[in-house]
Amino acid sequence: MQPNPAIAIVGSGPAGCYLAQTLRRSMPDAEITMFDRLASPFGLVRYGVAPDHQGTKSIQAQFARLFERDNVRFAGNVEVGSKLSLDALRDTHHVVVLATGLARDRALRVPGESLSGVYGAGQFTRTMNTHPHENPTLPLLGDTVAIIGGGNVSLDVVRLLIKSPADFDGSDVNDPAVEAYAESPVREIDLICRSSADAAPFDPSMLAELGRIPGVQFASEGQTLSGANTSSATQSALEGLRSSEPDGPPRVRVRIHFNSTTTRIAGKDRVEGVEIRLPDGSLHVIEARSVITAVGFDFDPSDPLLGEMGANSDTGLLAEGLYRTGWAKRGSRGTIPENRQCAKAVAAEILKYLAATQSSAPKAGYSGLPDATLRHVIDFEGWLRVDAAERAAAPPNRSRKKFADHSWMVATAHENIDGQTTSAAQRRHVKEQS
Ligand SMILES: Cc1cc2nc3c(=O)[nH]c(=O)nc-3n(C[C@H](O)[C@H](O)[C@H](O)COP(=O)(O)OP(=O)(O)OC[C@H]3O[C@@H](n4cnc5c(N)ncnc54)[C@H](O)[C@@H]3O)c2cc1C
Numbered sequence: 001m002q003p004n005p006a007i008a009i010v011g012s013g014p015a016g017c018y019l020a021q022t023l024r025r026s027m028p029d030a031e032i033t034m035f036d037r038l039a040s041p042f043g044l045v046r047y048g049v050a051p052d053h054q055g056t057k058s059i060q061a062q063f064a065r066l067f068e069r070d071n072v073r074f075a076g077n078v079e080v081g082s083k084l085s086l087d088a089l090r091d092t093h094h095v096v097v098l099a100t101g102l103a104r105d106r107a108l109r110v111p112g113e114s115l116s117g118v119y120g121a122g123q124f125t126r127t128m129n130t131h132p133h134e135n136p137t138l139p140l141l142g143d144t145v146a147i148i149g150g151g152n153v154s155l156d157v158v159r160l161l162i163k164s165p166a167d168f169d170g171s172d173v174n175d176p177a178v179e180a181y182a183e184s185p186v187r188e189i190d191l192i193c194r195s196s197a198d199a200a201p202f203d204p205s206m207l208a209e210l211g212r213i214p215g216v217q218f219a220s221e222g223q224t225l226s227g228a229n230t231s232s233a234t235q236s237a238l239e240g241l242r243s244s245e246p247d248g249p250p251r252v253r254v255r256i257h258f259n260s261t262t263t264r265i266a267g268k269d270r271v272e273g274v275e276i277r278l279p280d281g282s283l284h285v286i287e288a289r290s291v292i293t294a295v296g297f298d299f300d301p302s303d304p305l306l307g308e309m310g311a312n313s314d315t316g317l318l319a320e321g322l323y324r325t326g327w328a329k330r331g332s333r334g335t336i337p338e339n340r341q342c343a344k345a346v347a348a349e350i351l352k353y354l355a356a357t358q359s360s361a362p363k364a365g366y367s368g369l370p371d372a373t374l375r376h377v378i379d380f381e382g383w384l385r386v387d388a389a390e391r392a393a394a395p396p397n398r399s400r401k402k403f404a405d406h407s408w409m410v411a412t413a414h415e416n417i418d419g420q421t422t423s424a425a426q427r428r429h430v431k432e433q434s
Contacts, residue, residue, distance in 0.1 A: 004029045005354050006365030008089050010080045010305070011099035012036040013043020014336045015326020017063040018343035019097060020072045026351055031365045032072045035089075037079035038132065039378050039386060039409035041067070043101055045336065047131045048122070050156045051173040052163070054399055059336060067380040073366060076378035077410055081304035084373045090322060092368040094360065095350050097316075098305055098324040102297035102332050108148065112265030113293075117142075121153045121294035128160055130174040130402035132409065137177045142289025143187045146274040148262050149294030150193030150200040155207060157292050161186050162216050162252050172390075172400040189254045190286045192276055197234055197258045204233035211237075211244035215251035218242065220258065257286075265291055297332035316346040323350060382413030 007023060009016045012034045020032050040046055042060050049056045066072040078084050080100075089096050105120025107113060119139060126134035145161065147154050164185075165178050193200050211218070218241040257276060264275040266285055273285045301308045306324070311331030316323040325346040326339045334342075367374075378386075386409050393401040403409050 004031060005094040006031045006092065006363050007033070007350075008093040008096045008366075009034045009099055010036075010089070010096065011043060011101060011326070011328070012041040012074065012076075013099060013101050013326065013339075014045060014059075014063075015101070015328070015339040015343060016043070016097075016099035017041075017066060018340040019099060019325050019347055020066050021070075022343050022347040023350065024066070024070050024072060026347065027354075033075050033093075033366045034066075034072060035075045035078045035080055035084075037077070037083075039076050039406060039413055040383055041074055041076065041380075047129045048125055049129075049336075050125065050160060051129055052159070052168055052171040053156075054170060054172070056336070057172075074378075074380040074383060075366070076383060076413070077376050078373055083376070084369065086305060086322075088370060088373075092364045092366070093321075094354065094357075094363055095321050095323065097346065097350070098318070098322075098328050099326045100303075100305060100324075101327045102299060104298050104300040105293060106296040106298040106332070108262060108265075108293050108295060110262055110264055112267060112271075115265055115267045115271050116269060117267070117271035117290045118265060119290065119292050121147075121149065121157050121292055122297060124157055124160075124292055125153070127177055128174055130172075130177075130404050132404060132406035136174070136404050137180045139290070140184065141181075141186050144190075144288045145186045145188075145290045145292060146190045146192060146286055146288035147292045147294060148192045148274070149296075150195050150202060150258075151294060151296075152202050152206050154191060154193075154292075154294035155202050155210065157294055158189060158191055158254060159206075159210055159213065161189060162210070162213050162254065164215075164251075167213060169397045170399055172394070172398055172402055174402070174404075175395075175398070185252065186290075187252055189252065190274070190288060191254065191256045192260050192262055192274065192286070193256065193258050194261050195258065197238065200234070200258065204237040207234065207237035208240050210254070211240040215246045216244070217246055217250035217253045218244065218256070219253065220256045297327070315349045316342075317349060321353065376410075378410060378413040385415065386412045 007030055009019055016034050020034055023032060042063055045057055045060055067074045080086060080089060103122060105122045127138055147157050165182050168178060259279040260276040262274055263277050265271055266273040266275055271288060271291050273287045274291060275283055275285045278284055299306055299308060299310060306328055312329060316325055316329050318324055323346055325342055330342060389412050390400040390402055
């Protein structure tokens with residue numbers, strides 16, 4: 001094996017972090033750099049996982065140890081494929097791994113999908129998580145919204161829509177978005193799941209959590225909530241929803257439609273309803289002013305790195321010394337921990353490859369990248385400055401106030417508020433050049 005192979009991981013979400021963990025254990029002396037186009041590490045843990053699920057987000061502390069203790073370098077603010085070419089990365093590194101995830105909401109592929117008023121769950125959850133490349137506030141959804149999809153992300157969307165601002169205590173939710181939404185919240189939600197209650201891919205505990213939000217009435221069209229033929233955990237979660245009747249008139253009603261396939265989004269210029277096929281084969285139109293689709297995520301054909309490649313369960317090998325892992329490899333399936341197994345398998349392939357190419361020439365690694373790239377890098381210290389500023393800006397009932405503006409995050413990371421750029425990455429870079 002190369003004495004100190006240079007390894008570049010593109011993407012600092014769970015897939016990239018688990019891979020770096022595994023590789024570091026096997027190769028204590030390898031130079032490992034994790035690039036991200038954003039100013040912050042951790043991918044969807046920061047920008048996908050719902051802002052009111054801080055327990056899940058706390059895995060960031062475990063991933064941070066990679067940079068604090070395990071000598072893995074974070075290089076934020078570097079978009080590979082635009083700001084830095086993949087070729088430049090491969091020329092300077094023995095191994096490059098794409099752990100870039102999947103950000104594009106999967107299409108439903110039904111008529112009416114392009115009507116105004118149809119939104120993706122990725123778009124929605126990025127706004128609620130203050131993603132710097134997303135709209136800062138939610139669109140006007142109207143009184144009635146249909147959510148299509150039976151997984152945990154669709155339950156995230158339901159939960160975030162039925163909560164009042166006070167229900168977000170302790171979260172790092174995008175407050176301007178929540179406050180604007182609270183002025184005209186949704187009154188009726190129809191959740192449309194293709195599968196039956198017992199086969200729906202959501203976690204029963206996520207369903208049960210909905211029942212703990214005050215002021216919400218739940219119902220199930222076509223079958224009573226308690227009458228569904230379901231597994232015991234799902235059954236008791238559904239029972240819980242049934243018994244969570246609000247004291248007074250409900251603020252919002254949620255109807256769950258199991259065994260219902262979306263056949264069309266109805267409307268002329270904008271959404272007016274969703275047509276579903278019921279288990280008996282009949283068609284039924286549910287009135288809705290907006291639709292949020294939560295049917296998974298897909299490859300973006302315009303992505304210069306993976307484009308229309310599609311998911312694959314093979315070794316992750318794309319070309320010599322080039323691999324992919326995580327959602328960029330398997331498609332949008334699996335929770336955070338599931339990326340660990342994937343990373344282990346890809347790491348084993350990388351170790352085999354490096355062992356077989358012992359005599360390959362040394363490569364410059366990170367310091368061989370173009371100056372124009374290195375000058376803009378946000379290192380882990382820079383990220384910690386952003387992190388500290390966000391925590392300091394949090395109101396008492398929030399865990400942090402995320403910055404919405406990428407340039408502001410970059411300036412904060414680089415301590416460039418007064419026009420003086422003094423990030424540690426830049427100081428090191430200047431020193432190395434002199
Ligand atoms: C809305 C939502 C909620 C979720 N909630 C949960 C949950 O509660 N619990 C759970 O266990 N799982 C949850 N998941 C699933 C979990 O987030 C994924 O399993 C996991 O994030 C996939 O990891 P990844 O590293 O492959 O992708 P990501 O987390 O998406 O990371 C990809 C990273 O690559 C970066 N990147 C992309 N392109 C480039 C480029 N060209 N150059 C440089 N960097 C780039 C991105 O900025 C990002 O940081 C959720 C997913 C979603 C979408």
